[in-house]
Amino acid sequence: xxxxxxxxxxxxxxxxxxxxxxxxxxxxxxxxxxxxxxxxxxxxxxxxxxxxxxxxxxxxxxxxxxxxxxxxxxxxxxxxxxxxxxxxxxxxxxxxxxxxxxxxxxxxxxxxxxxxxxxxxxxxxxxxxxxxxxxxxxxxxxxxxxxxxxxxxxxxxxxxxxxxxxxxxxxxxxxxxxxxxxxxxxxxxxxxxxxxxxxxxxxxxxxxxxxxxxxxxxxxxxxxxxxxxxxxxxxxxxxxxxxxxxxxxxxxxxxxxxxxxxxxxxxxxxxxxxxxxxxxxxxxxxxxxxxxxxxxxxxxxxxxxxxxxxxxxxx
Amino acid sequence: xxxxxxxxxxxxxxxxxxxxxxxxxxxxxxxxxxxxxxxxxxxxxxxxxxxxxxxxxxxxxxxxxxxxxxxxxxxxxxxxxxxxxxxxxxxxxxxxxxxxxxxxxxxxxxxxxxxxxxxxxxxxxxxxxxxxxxxxxxxxxxxxxxxxxxxxxxxxxxxxxxxxxxxxxxxxxxxxxxxxxxxxxxxxxxxxxxxxxxxxxxxxxxxxxxxxxxxxxxxxxxxxxxxxxxxxxxxxxxxxxxxxxxxxxxxxxxxxxxxxxxxxxxxxxxxxxxxxxxxxxxxxxxxxxxxxxxxxxxxxxxxxx
Numbered sequence: 200x201x202x203x204x205x206x207x208x209x210x211x212x213x214x215x216x217x218x219x220x221x222x223x224x225x226x227x228x229x230x231x232x233x234x235x236x237x238x239x240x241x242x243x244x245x246x247x248x249x250x251x252x253x254x255x256x257x258x259x260x261x262x263x264x265x266x267x268x269x270x271x272x273x274x275x276x277x278x279x280x281x282x283x284x285x286x287x288x289x290x291x292x293x294x295x296x297x298x299x300x301x302x303x304x305x306x307x308x309x310x311x312x313x314x315x316x317x318x319x320x321x322x323x324x325x326x327x328x329x330x331x332x333x334x335x336x337x338x339x340x341x342x343x344x345x346x347x348x349x350x351x352x353x354x355x356x357x358x359x360x361x362x363x364x365x366x367x368x369x370x371x372x373x374x375x376x377x378x379x380x381x382x383x384x385x386x387x388x389x390x391x392x393x394x395x396x397x398x399x400x401x402x403x404x405x406x407x408x409x410x411x412x413x414x415x416x417x418x419x420x421x422x423x424x425x426x427x428x429x430x431x432x433x434x435x436x437x438x439x440x441x442x443x444x445x446x447x448x449x450x451x452x453x454x455x456x457x458x459x460x461x462x463x464x465x466x467x468x469x470x471x472x473x474x475x476x477x478x479x480x481x482x483x484x485x486x487x488x489x490x491x492x493x494x495x496x497x498x499x500x501x502x503x504x505x506x507x508x509x510x511x512x513x514x
Numbered sequence: 515x516x517x518x519x520x521x522x523x524x525x526x527x528x529x530x531x532x533x534x535x536x537x538x539x540x541x542x543x544x545x546x547x548x549x550x551x552x553x554x555x556x557x558x559x560x561x562x563x564x565x566x567x568x569x570x571x572x573x574x575x576x577x578x579x580x581x582x583x584x585x586x587x588x589x590x591x592x593x594x595x596x597x598x599x600x601x602x603x604x605x606x607x608x609x610x611x612x613x614x615x616x617x618x619x620x621x622x623x624x625x626x627x628x629x630x631x632x633x634x635x636x637x638x639x640x641x642x643x644x645x646x647x648x649x650x651x652x653x654x655x656x657x658x659x660x661x662x663x664x665x666x667x668x669x670x671x672x673x674x675x676x677x678x679x680x681x682x683x684x685x686x687x688x689x690x691x692x693x694x695x696x697x698x699x700x701x702x703x704x705x706x707x708x709x710x711x712x713x714x715x716x717x718x719x720x721x722x723x724x725x726x727x728x729x730x731x732x733x734x735x736x737x738x739x740x741x742x743x744x745x746x747x748x749x750x751x752x753x754x755x756x757x758x759x760x761x762x763x764x765x766x767x768x769x770x771x772x773x774x775x776x777x778x779x780x781x782x783x784x785x786x787x788x789x790x791x792x793x794x795x796x797x798x799x800x801x802x803x804x805x806x807x808x809x810x811x812x813x814x815x816x817x818x819x
Contacts, residue, residue: 260606307803311810314549314605318745319806322799325738329799333792443738447551447613454610484625490618497611498599 207508211462214469218368222361234360240472241367242428245374247452247464249421252378254450255459256387257414258394262317263304263324264449267297267419269331269441271426276343276436286349286357290427297423298416300327305415309408324446331438342437345430357431367428371465374421379461381417390414455496457505466504516650521771522764523646527656529763530663534718535736536743536755537670538711544750545686546704548597549605551612553715553740554733555619560585560716561723561732562623565632574637581720582713589712593705601704620730631729634720659721666717667756674752683707687750739766742802748812758813762798769794 218241225234246268253259274293283289304323311319337343348357357363381387393400393407400407430436439445448471456467474492478485500507539553563584568577592615600608636655643651674680682703685693694700719733726732743762747754774790781789805813 254606262609307807311806314543314749315745315806315810315812317549317605317609318741319803321738322742322802322806326796326799326803329792329795332795333788335788444616444734447609450606451610451613454606458606484621486617486619486621487625490614490616490621493614493617494596494611497603497607497614498596501607 238364241371244465244468245371246422246425247468249418250449251453251464253418257390260317261320263320265441265445266324266327267422268426270297271423272430272436275427275430276345279345284350286351289349293423293427298420301416301419305412328438328441345434348431457503460505463505525764525767527660529760531718533759534714535740538714539740540744540755542711546601549608552615554737556712556715557719558733560719561728564720565634565728585716586709586713590709593708631727634723636724748815751814754814769797
């Protein structure tokens with residue numbers, strides 16, 4: 200596939216370049232704050248990208264995606280609290296547990312469609328939230344402090360801001376590459392075919408739900424990785440990470456950026472979190488502006504930011 | 515035994531309150547096909563309005579009535595200004611837009627009333643315990659919630675099943691385009707239904723307010739419960755919402771009251787005290803998951819569109 204030069208691709212390329220060069224800027228100006236802010240943004244971009252895989256390409260509107268953020272985070276946090284500090288153990292555990300959770304709730308949830316699917320994924324995420332709140336050994340409601348970041352035997356030092364940023368960015372680019380490969384593979388085409396017309400895909404011999412389930416599990420696993428990164432970034436994990444408004448945030452990022460476009464969720468995450476941050480700089484009541492902005496975007500900018508860029512090209 | 519009766523009544527009261535919230539949600543959902551996450555915000559606004567007006571007028575009943583009118587008005591304005599443009603759009607667009615409204619309302623409340631919660635004190639005549647059966651006393655206020663909510667449910671039933679407006683509402687739920695084509699002013703009907711839903715949410719909020727504190731975010735937890743109810747009951751079905759609300763209210767309350775003791779009999783003390791709160795909070799979601807797995811359209815699906 201030869202990439203075409205158009206507004207959306209140009210913006211995506213510029214964005215990637217800016218993300219790669221950000222630590223240089225931060226080091227040159229001594230602005231550490233921007234690096235920590237963007238570390239957070241990159242992590243949420245990865246989570247939003249994973250949600251986009253099932254929402255944008257698979258047509259599965261999961262309203263419980265923040266659960267994987269929490270599961271990935273708790274896997275790191277709990278292992279660290281039990282004295283297992285090695286990232287080579289923590290991270291695979293985070294991924295496997297997220298995948299298993301996705302397999303379990305996916306196989307149950309995928310029996311339903313539409314709004315019912317939205318609600319049942321929400322219900323499972325809320326269950327995970329309450330389980331985490333009850334883990335009194337690991338902080339319960341108050342959350343769990345991760346005293347030591349994952350240890351990768353000297354290979355990479357997660358406590359170093361720049362190294363950690365590049366690790367997160369590497370995970371994001373890796374995740375995006377994986378999603379791009381999946382979407383353009385035979386498997387991805389089947390999943391998208393099921394989104395457009397499930398009955399036809401069934402009729403020509405595909406087990407629609409099996410494809411959906413595998414896609415759902417891949418998405419959950421990627422988001423679990425984001426959770427592991429997030430726990431390392433904040434040195435803390437709490438049930439609040441899994442609360443339903445968090446899942447709402449992720450959904451907002453995906454829709455804001457443009458559902459079903461590879462870089463849309465990344466742009467969505469950047470815009471949403473930057474907007475939140477900027478607004479909180481000069482007003483305590485950021486929701487007063489952010490809320491109506493979301494409403495206006497829905498009313499006047501269908502297809503999110505990527506959709507706007509796409510229309511610019513055609514105009 | 516008395517404890518069981520008391521907890522059953524608590525469950526009934528909670529269930530009826532949930533029904534008020536779910537009824538509005540399911541009407542809006544069933545008729546306009548509109549997912550309104552901001553329904554919880556209307557519930558919160560009802561409580562804040564009530565706390566303000568009651569303090570202002572000095573009368574609980576008068577303040578409550580004013581709060582009801584204010585929420586109704588707020589709902590109508592909200593529908594007219596913003597939400598009517600979202601009918602017929604994708605559910606996801608609606609989720610995003612109304613999620614934005616939640617952010618807006620939470621911060622608007624923080625700006626107007628401050629971050630600390632408010633208390634809504636009860637008048638003296640509502641705080642006395644009432645003897646319902648010999649030996650069992652029950653707070654008058656909770657009893658009043660049950661009575662009011664039952665009356666509202668009955669009224670709602672009469673309006674929906676026995677009046678012309680109700681007929682239109684039911685017709686709208688089963689086929690929107692058709693009643694529009696038959697010359698019914700569907701926009702007005704939608705505004706009306708939305709306002710009704712908002713007032714019901716406000717009523718639930720203001721009645722709950724004296725039991726819990728009035729605070730920001732109070733609508734978010736209970737909104738999810740209301741969604742659970744309409745999903746269990748079958749979207750668009752008032753009867754389903756009523757049954758499911760009672761079911762959820764009673765199971766949730768009984769679970770919280772008796773599950774810890776039950777678990778303690780089976781598990782060791784430490785394990786039980788860890789598992790019990792999680793399990794009783796999860797009970798409802800577990801129930802919903804099971805029901806959706808077995809009956810993907812809810813227990814009482816409304817007539818097919």
